[in-house]
Amino acid sequence: MNTLEAIHQRRSVKHYDPAHRMTEGEITSLMEHAILSPTSFNMQNWRFVVVQDTEIRQQLREAAWNQAQVTDASITIVLCAYLNSHRNPERYWKDAPEEVRNMMAPMTTGFYEDNAQLQRDEAMRSCGIAGQTIMLTAKEMGYGSCPMIGFDPQKVAEIINLPEDHVISMMITVGKAADPARGRGGQLPLSEVVVSDQF
Amino acid sequence: MNTLEAIHQRRSVKHYDPAHRMTEGEITSLMEHAILSPTSFNMQNWRFVVVQDTEIRQQLREAAWNQAQVTDASITIVLCAYLNSHRNPERYWKDAPEEVRNMMAPMTTGFYEDNAQLQRDEAMRSCGIAGQTIMLTAKEMGYGSCPMIGFDPQKVAEIINLPEDHVISMMITVGKAADPARGRGGQLPLSEVVVSDQF
Numbered sequence A, B: 001m002n003t004l005e006a007i008h009q010r011r012s013v014k015h016y017d018p019a020h021r022m023t024e025g026e027i028t029s030l031m032e033h034a035i036l037s038p039t040s041f042n043m044q045n046w047r048f049v050v051v052q053d054t055e056i057r058q059q060l061r062e063a064a065w066n067q068a069q070v071t072d073a074s075i076t077i078v079l080c081a082y083l084n085s086h087r088n089p090e091r092y093w094k095d096a097p098e099e100v101r102n103m104m105a106p107m108t109t110g111f112y113e114d115n116a117q118l119q120r121d122e123a124m125r126s127c128g129i130a131g132q133t134i135m136l137t138a139k140e141m142g143y144g145s146c147p148m149i150g151f152d153p154q155k156v157a158e159i160i161n162l163p164e165d166h167v168i169s170m171m172i173t174v175g176k177a178a179d180p181a182r183g184r185g186g187q188l189p190l191s192e193v194v195v196s197d198q199f
Helices: A003-009 A024-034 A054-062 A089-093 A098-112 A116-140 A153-159 B003-009 B024-034 B054-063 B089-093 B098-112 B116-140 B153-159
Strands: A046-051 A075-082 A144-148 A166-175 A194-196 B046-051 B075-082 B144-148 B166-175 B194-196
Touching: A003 A116, A003 B003, A003 B024, A003 B116, A024 A046, A024 A116, A024 B003, A046 A054, A046 A116, A054 A075, A054 A153, A075 A116, A089 A098, A098 A116, A116 A144, A116 A166, A116 B003, A116 B116, A116 B166, A153 A166, A166 B116, B003 B116, B024 B046, B024 B116, B046 B054, B046 B116, B054 B075, B054 B153, B075 B116, B089 B098, B098 B116, B116 B144, B116 B166, B153 B166
Parallel strands: A046 B194, A194 B046
Antiparallel strands: A046 A075, A075 A166, A144 A166, B046 B075, B075 B166, B144 B166
């Protein structure tokens, strides 16, 4: 499947085959692709909590308006971000030339330090980018996926023991689709969402 | 190129061939793929400002620490979001069964109304997801791309006449790469960014 087909065919899957299990190899491959997603200053600020445990997924389901996809999918990934990723940034450039590392590392810390809104924006942006990588990789692997924000973030934070300096962006379920996705609900015309040069 | 190859081969391109122009057909195709990206409640809250105008791109470049990619790429896209997308949501479900539309529309408005942080989070998240769609589509079309947040958002807002109820998430340059991308700067190990079940 080429990339454009995957983009066209990816749809949000609400109903999964609960009997199907992804292999550990498939889950690792999915995550190996996720971490190839770009991040600002190469901070790799995402943290992916891959939940397979039955009991924990039941708790997540209860925190997510009892949506069955949370337990019926093969895995539920909670996409989180580490808000202090801008600190100690040298390692994000360990394989780069020394002059690049020496330029980028202090820029990274200075750009985000003492700017809580920017740190949070970056969490949401990075997880969004990586989220689409996960959903398209899943599609290529023959799996369905669904991005979710319909849950109580405080309850989910408690369930996954989220550290205080981390934030949740969204959840994504991944598994074997149980039935074909419905048609698209209502696409806005290109003319409404694409602007030439200026508003 | 299959999706996994595109994810592997996509790299942030800093140097573009300034003589190359994308055709209008290519730009339209890129945007037609971008709008297939999922959004919460199908709000399609992104607005893509595709800047080709030479003078406006020069202004954007000055607002972006004089980074040459802003004028050397074929297009510079400013990814924005409409913060009040949750209002009048019926049209996002115009092609869905009536009972779906009648359920989803009031849920959408209620979920975001009077919650400015959630509206902003959704702007960043949606633009992140769509941003990766744009970058992978560009890769499949033979183009390079680069996500950018190194700019003065207030100046860019003035340049593109951003309405008050919109927000900027990031910019993405797209064009013909002038030289091969450098190696990756320093990947964090999977064990640091992937968590099993709970932190």
